């Protein structure tokens with residue numbers, strides 16, 4: 430719909446070929462470039478390695494004039510400048526790690542029009558003096574790399590980035606493009622608001638990693654489950670994430686006992702041990718790295734065949750980053766997450782106990798809800814994951830819910846039984862107790878409190894406990910029940926839960942998987 434004039438289109442392709450030596454744009458690059466060349470401001474969200482730099486470098490050269498690139502890291506600026514110079518593009522970086530003379534020489538080449546692209550840190554750009562000087566030059570484009578640094582919601586907030594909010598007004602004739610690899614809804618909205626006063630086109634692209642088969646499994650005896658999973662994939666490189674250092678050590682030891690070449694990696698180890706483990710993992714085939722999230726930053730190993738989460742990750746964003754370490758070579762790879770309400774409670778406690786304001790806690794609680802929603806979704810997992818990053822796609826055919834679609838049934842009876850038991854016991858008990866009551870399991874805790882005399886006691890004896898646990902998890906994911914963060918992880922009714930209990934609202938649930946699998950096995954025989 431927004432085709433460029435033929436001359437611009439031809440020039441764009443010529444620059445791609447002659448300056449960078451590429452024949453084709455990557456998915457996502459062209460839309461960003463076209464919008465900029467058509468005179469619009471852009472927020473581009475693309476994963477690491479997708480080719481964000483080209484999104485501003487090509488328009489910079491096509492438009493002519495000067496492009497200013499804001500980057501938070503000096504090393505990154507120097508890399509980019511070196512790369513551009515190799516491509517024969519005159520680029521400069523002005524920053525505090527260079528001598529005054531070098532910076533003056535760079536500025537001369539910028540001011541004379543010789544340099545086409547100049548890199549600067551935000552604090553250097555946003556001085557009145559620099560903005561005044563740039564105002565007298567034909568600045569056609571300003572690119573803000575790592576734009577999520579402007580958001581206080583993200584994990585890499587930089588106060589210097591906030592001053593960039595004045596850019597739009599300080600250089601009114603330049604097009605503005607913000608680029609980032611990490612931006613969920615909240616962060617995206619924040620960038621749009623702070624940098625563009627809401628007026629920019631935003632593009633989210635290329636998050637899909639179709640070669641990674643995604644699945645989520647119930648967390649029951651996870652040590653055994655991990656051992657089975659890993660030992661049934663002998664000789665493959667994999668990563669197993671665990672939440673705590675202790676679990677990392679335990680899991681690694683157990684795998685080694687089972688004959689797996691497993692290494693541990695966490696922040697509690699000596700730096701030398703950590704780098705030795707990392708080097709072994711990179712150099713040798715068939716090593717399984719059991720690690721906390723401390724592992725993975727900047728690890729570039731292309732043939733990691735699986736990433737297992739023994740505990741739920743911190744957010745969908747973290748999950749995406751972490752599973753992205755599998756299958757970089759494009760060959761089939763797997764991501765498997767074990768998930769249970771225990772983990773949800775642990776995460777909720779982290780959020781509640783962290784030292785931050787309520788707004789921040791609310792944001793994090795919403796992120797956790799999104800993760801739980803992903804774990805309990807009855808539609809395509811990849812669709813759910815990509816939708817979180819603002820990318821719309823069809824069902825993928827390469828996730829557990831696509832390959833074995835859960836049947837969705839009316840769950841009003843089940844939901845009311847559980848919600849009724851939660852309400853009748855004072856919203857203080859965890860999932861295990863509520864499920865025990867539903868199936869009519871007698872124990873001292875049950876009889877001691879007289880819970881065996883509740884009207885709902887044993888009314889769910891027609892289904893096994895595992896199925897009831899599944900229903901509890903779905904009610905949590907649907908927002909009908911809330912997991913309290915306290916020591917007992919008590920379940921509480923939300924207003925939605927109250928409406929379902931009163932029959933004012935219906936509820937659909939997934940038909941339990943165990944039964945389906947059994948049925949299939951039976952019909953196959």
Ligand code: ADP
Pocket residue numbers: 451452453454455458475476477478479480481482483
């Ligand atoms: P990002 O900043 O998104 O992490 P980069 O801009 O560093 O990614 O690009 C990653 C790599 O992809 C670079 O080696 C770059 O040369 C390469 N690349 C970018 N665009 C293309 C393209 N259209 N065709 C081929 N390679 C490309």
Ligand code: ZN
Pocket residue numbers: 808809810811812824825826827828829830831832
């Ligand atoms: Zn799918």
